[in-house]
Amino acid sequence: MTLVAKQGIRRSGSSDRRTPIYTVEGLRVHFPITRGVMRRIVGQVKAVDDISFIVYRGETLGLVGESGCGKTTTGRALLRIVEPTGGRITYTPPDGDPINVRTAGRDELKAVRRAARMVFQDPNSSLNPRLPVGEIIGEGLHYHGIARGAEIEDRVADMLRRVGLRPEYIRRYPHAFSGGERQRIGIARALAVNPNFVICDEAVSALDVSVQAQILRLLRELKDEFDLTYLFVGHDLAVIQHICDRVAVMYAGKLVEIGPTQSIFATPRHPYTEALLSAVPRPDPRVRGTGERVRLAGEVADVSNLPSGCAFHPRCRYATERCKTETPQLRPVGEQMVACHFADSLTLKGVGSYAA
Amino acid sequence: MTQPLLEISGLKTHFGVGGTTIRAVDGVDLVVNPGETVCLVGESGCGKSMMARSILRIVPPPGQVTAGQINLHRQSGKVVDLAALDPKGAEIRSIRGREVAMIFQEPMTALGPVQTIGSQITDAIQLHLKVSRKEARNQAIEVLTRVGMPRPEQRLEAYPFQLSGGMRQRAMIALALSCQPRLLIADEPTTALDVTTQAVILDLIRDLQAEMGMAVLFITHDLGVVAEIADSVAVMYLGRVVERAAVDDIFHNARHPYTRGLLRSIPRLGIRVGEELDTIEGMVPNPFNRPSGCSFHPRCVEMIPGRCDRVDPSRTRLPDGTEVRCLLHEPHRQETAPAGALQ
Structure with missing residues (x-):
């Protein structure tokens, strides 16, 4: 709890921001590796390994990392779409007592899943192709007993309008929509039951740039309109910087850095964050070849067979003997929390150094 | 001026589907010089992949190259029109993989x-x-x-x-x-990769190109990647190249409203949190239902009513070498445009 408490005082926004909505402590999601007919357990895939963070009411927290780092699994574990194997997840409703999500019974979990919703990456596979849009969006209303009969249709039509689709489309099937429109349907489905927390799992990654900008704007408008809190899972750092108040960086199932967006991007404290930022292509041919680019050698660490010490050490250009043996803990450095032994002494490059 | 390696003019690749025709590539002109990197940019469905496949004549049926020329200057000094070759013939097969090779987005399926x-x-x-x-x-x-x-x-x-x-x-x-090969066609080779891996692969392509002196036709929708590797850029919209220019002009002196819109809608590192992005309103039209006149006019912020929805702009070459298909830049029409707008 001490670690979580420390994070709690970092934010200097309105006092509202400091009220936690989701508190994650020591979250673990391990998958067993089995072999043979007896399904003998021969190892563990540590998809998420002991991570702690808080999402504050009204903020947008970004969760970034390379594929396979556990960011999607973390998002899913918050709603118990995948079952966590350790740790504590607490959801605090705006009015009411905190709910322990891990031990929640059927009714409590149902309440959590009404208040916390998810928008998925691929709008093609996350919408049932055999259901018309009205049923896709209305299903939640029915299931949670929010509306009945004709009222469902009214609310769905209203929801369609709010996400920028025509209410006449209510009887169409998903195949009749373009990618951007389908993502709007996915957003409408998430928001129909009046949630206060939305997990956007790579919600704009599959879209074209012009459509991506439209969806980002829509997400921002809806956030203000419905007073939402977002956990924005993504790998595009430019998008993350655009939409998030705070960012958490994951590597091989662990949180390596968390802090306010501006300070993480301007002065990253973890070598992995520096490398991620450096790899983003800069959309200006005039800066081509300028500035030193950090390139990561090798592959993302295998989460079923993690390197000893700091999991990032085989790819880290600052690694020392200590990194190979001693696992760094997340600790406060400046405005951020960083898991690196040398966070205080390293001078790392952020994006301030090349942004125009 | 060196001789170009590949010259494409008026290329059309059409798909006949149940009586109607989808014009996936609809009159594209493009030049690739030896050793040069040309980026072909556009949103999904603009025909950039079909354009690349047309060069190697591997358009999936019912698609067909129906018009235009694809002149390849072969190593032997001979010029062949790839568009006129039998897609299953010996000559195209001696070119595929030998003089012109291709890499695809999804290595697992390729x-x-x-x-x-x-x-x-x-x-x-x-x-x-x-x-x-x-x-x-x-x-x-x-x-x-x-x-x-x-x-x-x-x-x-x-x-x-x-x-x-x-x-x-x-x-x-x-x-x-x-x-x-002398020409490498790369169809979104880094789209499915993480940024860190993408950066490494882009470096690799750049180094190999310098070392082997081959030309690269790089297809992507990511303008950040374009800025990193291109020498010249062709922007496609609904089967046409709407703007073709040197990379610096595309990013700092874009002429076509579509190019400008695309540039404004990319989130850039260094943007302030909460800073609003501009967007291009609407979406890419259905190829079955192509707008009249300039196909971009329903989404264009600089649309001239009564003209852009009627007149199909032709290719205009500007003094600095940029080629653009937009009524705003057609010289003789530019003078008459205000009068036309008043009507």
């Missing part, structure tokens, strides 16, 4: 799943070059080393599923480079 990396590469080498199996194997090891594959001798025996995404992409690049 590589054969039941053949080892080594046998795929040696097959390609033996098909085009008269060498022994052993010599082909040595060349395969050499090309794998060149693309930065660790332990290439062992990787020859590996199947694609045994490699990670970045390594698979390297294997595919090695396969494409095995016969030292």
Whole structure:
């Protein structure tokens, strides 16, 4: 709890921001590796390994990392779409007592899943192709007993309008929509039951740039309109910087850095964050070849067979003997929390150094 | 001025579907010079992939190259019009993989799943070059080393599923480079990769190009990637090239409203949190239902009512070499435009 408490005082926004909505402590999601007919357990895939963070009411927290780092699994574990194997997840409703999500019974979990919703990456596979849009969006209303009969249709039509689709489309099937429109349907489905927390799992990654900008704007408008809190899972750092108040960086199932967006991007404290930022292509041919680019050698660490010490050490250009043996803990450095032994002494490059 | 390697003019690739025709590529002009990197940019459905496939004549049926010329200046000095060749004939097959090679977005589907990396590469080498199996194997090891594959001798025996995404992409690049092509067509080769891997693969393509002097036609929707590698850029919209210019002009002096819109809608690093992005309203129209006049006019912020929805703009070459298809830049019409707008 001490670690979580420390994070709690970092934010200097309105006092509202400091009220936690989701508190994650020591979250673990391990998958067993089995072999043979007896399904003998021969190892563990540590998809998420002991991570702690808080999402504050009204903020947008970004969760970034390379594929396979556990960011999607973390998002899913918050709603118990995948079952966590350790740790504590607490959801605090705006009015009411905190709910322990891990031990929640059927009714409590149902309440959590009404208040916390998810928008998925691929709008093609996350919408049932055999259901018309009205049923896709209305299903939640029915299931949670929010509306009945004709009222469902009214609310769905209203929801369609709010996400920028025509209410006449209510009887169409998903195949009749373009990618951007389908993502709007996915957003409408998430928001129909009046949630206060939305997990956007790579919600704009599959879209074209012009459509991506439209969806980002829509997400921002809806956030203000419905007073939402977002956990924005993504790998595009430019998008993350655009939409998030705070960012958490994951590597091989662990949180390596968390802090306010501006300070993480301007002065990253973890070598992995520096490398991620450096790899983003800069959309200006005039800066081509300028500035030193950090390139990561090798592959993302295998989460079923993690390197000893700091999991990032085989790819880290600052690694020392200590990194190979001693696992760094997340600790406060400046405005951020960083898991690196040398966070205080390293001078790392952020994006301030090349942004125009 | 050197002789261009590839000259495409008026290329049309159409798909006949149940009586109607989808004009996937609808009159494209493009030039690729030796050693140059040309980026073809556009949103999904603009026809950029079909354009690339048309060059190698691997358009899937019912698509067909219906008009235009694709002139390739062959190594022998001969000029061939690829558009006129039989897509299954001997001549195009002697070009594919030899003089013009292609890498695809998804290496898992582009590589054969039941053949080892080594046998795929040696097959390609033996098909085009008269060498022994052993010599082909040595060349395969050499090309794998060149693309930065660790332990290439062992990787020859590996199947694609045994490699990670970045390594698979390297294997595919090695396969494409095995016969030292003069033109490499890269269709979104880094889209499925993480940014960190993407950066490494882009560096690799750039280094190999410098080393081997080949030209690259790079297809992407990511303007950040374009800024990193392009010499010149062609922006496509609904089967047409709407603007073609040197990379610096595209980013700092874009002429077509579509190009300008695309540039404004990309989130850039260094943007302030909460800063609003501009967007292009609406979406790419359905190819069955193409707007009249300039096909971009329903989404264009600079649309001239009564003109852009009627007149199909022609290709205009501006003094600095930029080519653009937009009524705003057609010289004789520019003078009459205000009068037209008043009507």
